[in-house]
Amino acid sequence: MKILEAKNYHEMSSIAASMIIEKVRFKPDANLGLATGGTPIGLYQELIRDYRSNGTSYEKVCTYNLDEYVGIDSEDTNSYRYFMEENLFAYINVPESHIHIPDGTAEDLEAECNRYDLELSREKGIDIQILGIGSNGHIGFNEPGTSFSSHTHIIELAEITRKANARFFQRLEDVPTHAITMGIASILKAKQIILLVSGLDKAEVMKQLLTTDEVNEQLPASALKNHHNVTILADEEALSLIKKEDLKHK
Numbered sequence: 001m002k003i004l005e006a007k008n009y010h011e012m013s014s015i016a017a018s019m020i021i022e023k024v025r026f027k028p029d030a031n032l033g034l035a036t037g038g039t040p041i042g043l044y045q046e047l048i049r050d051y052r053s054n055g056t057s058y059e060k061v062c063t064y065n066l067d068e069y070v071g072i073d074s075e076d077t078n079s080y081r082y083f084m085e086e087n088l089f090a091y092i093n094v095p096e097s098h099i100h101i102p103d104g105t106a107e108d109l110e111a112e113c114n115r116y117d118l119e120l121s122r123e124k125g126i127d128i129q130i131l132g133i134g135s136n137g138h139i140g141f142n143e144p145g146t147s148f149s150s151h152t153h154i155i156e157l158a159e160i161t162r163k164a165n166a167r168f169f170q171r172l173e174d175v176p177t178h179a180i181t182m183g184i185a186s187i188l189k190a191k192q193i194i195l196l197v198s199g200l201d202k203a204e205v206m207k208q209l210l211t212t213d214e215v216n217e218q219l220p221a222s223a224l225k226n227h228h229n230v231t232i233l234a235d236e237e238a239l240s241l242i243k244k245e246d247l248k249h250k
């Protein structure tokens with residue numbers, strides 16, 4: 001794993017954006033794996049800014065999102081589909097038909113997971129996968145204990161995750177209890193992975209992840225240690241509990 005330390009959230013977002021922009025310029029039909037949550041919003045703002053000023057085109061790009069809440073319609077302002085529209089898709093020229101997000105309202109959720117896996121496997125693979133991390137180490141919505149061989153599946157959200165995400169809802173009770181998420185094995189199929197981490201809230205989980213070589217299903221993000229092309233792009237606050245000497249050895 002390569003670790004890049006950014007000064008702050010803004011620098012983290014700009015570096016991530018330049019990595020994506022470079023990929024899309026070099027490979028205009030790139031497949032991008034995208035994430036939700038607060039962390040990638042700055043990255044999406046940078047992509048929009050670049051699209052407006054430099055015209056980087058997303059006409060041939062396909063996007064694949066990691067996850068979606070179960071029981072929340074795509075038109076609902078709390079859906080991840082809506083989040084992506086509001087924070088990125090409405091402002092760049094990615095065609096609607098190139099956008100892929102699991103449907104959390106599908107009647108048969110198992111069939112929806114299989115359909116999404118099929119969609120993912122039909123493509124030549126995700127070129128760059130953007131990830132955030134939960135404070136319990138989840139990636140996508142793969143909570144601690146999820147099998148590293150998992151593909152797209154339904155997950156019961158951990159209480160800590162529901163509480164962390166309650167800020168986007170009116171009340172904690174409104175936060176769904178389940179989600180559809182790409183599995184760990186699906187995520188690891190990406191050719192390149194960029195894990196974005198920002199802020200003091202993530203310092204403890206970064207310490208857990210980066211100060212041992214352990215790969216353990218109780219810390220889902222540790223699966224990334226099994227991938228050959230992962231960059232952890234974290235700001236100073238997120239890395240504040242790790243000594244500089246320890247970082248150098250990673």
Ligand SMILES: N[C@@H]1[C@@H](O)[C@H](O)[C@@H](COP(=O)(O)O)O[C@@H]1O
Binds near residue numbers: 036138141
């Ligand atoms: N499913 C998403 C994850 O993909 C995201 O990484 C995590 C962290 O969110 P934030 O970036 O807001 O801290 O939140 C949600 O649970």
